[in-house]
Amino acid sequence: MMGLSEEKIAKWGQSGKAAKLVKAAGTRKENLKLALAKAMGNVKDEQTFNILITYLRDRNPEIRIAALESLEKINSKNAIEHVRGLINDPDPKVSEKARSVLKALHR
Numbered sequence: 001m002m003g004l005s006e007e008k009i010a011k012w013g014q015s016g017k018a019a020k021l022v023k024a025a026g027t028r029k030e031n032l033k034l035a036l037a038k039a040m041g042n043v044k045d046e047q048t049f050n051i052l053i054t055y056l057r058d059r060n061p062e063i064r065i066a067a068l069e070s071l072e073k074i075n076s077k078n079a080i081e082h083v084r085g086l087i088n089d090p091d092p093k094v095s096e097k098a099r100s101v102l103k104a105l106h107r
Contacts, residue, residue, distance in 0.1 A: 003080060004024055004027065004032055006031060006032065006034075006035040007032075008072070009021070009024060009032065009035040009036055009039050009045070010035060010038070010039055011044055012024075012039060012090070013038070013039025013040065013041070013042040013043060014039075014042055016042065016043050017043075018043045018045035018047060018048050019037060021040055021043060022045075022047045022048060022051065023046055024036060025051045030062075030063070033055065033058065033060070033063050034060070034062055034063050034066055035067075036055075036082075037052065037055050037063050037066035037067045037070055038050070038066045038069070038070060038095055039070075040052050040067075040070045040074075041069060041070030041071075041072075041073035041074060042073070043073050044076075049071075049074070049076060049078070052065075052070050052071055052079075053079070053082050054068045054073075055084055056068070056071075056086060057066035057102075061089075061091040061094050062091075064086065064089070064091070064094045065093060065094055065097050067080070068083060068086065068094070068097045068101045069081055069097070069101070071083060071101060072100075072101040072104050072105065075104075075105065076105075077105060078104070079101075079105065080102065080105050083098050083101050083102050083105065084098070084102060087099060088096035
């Protein structure tokens, strides 16, 4: 996708442009995936939710953490089972974030 930038992605998230975020989600660039994971926390949309769930399995722990933070932000109870799967993540920062997100989602 030509002209895709972290700034553009952040603006799409702030203005709730779910379709643009979904279209951009095919990128393989780590910095853009991280920006997407963060931006999707501003959008309550089934497609962005599903992308966040796939980002929970990303090899990059920063992307997994950003996806967890976004799922917490949109407060989706549907994410609980997926988040629970990261409690034993090999990266201690990811497992710690998963525990705190689970607590928040159970409130």
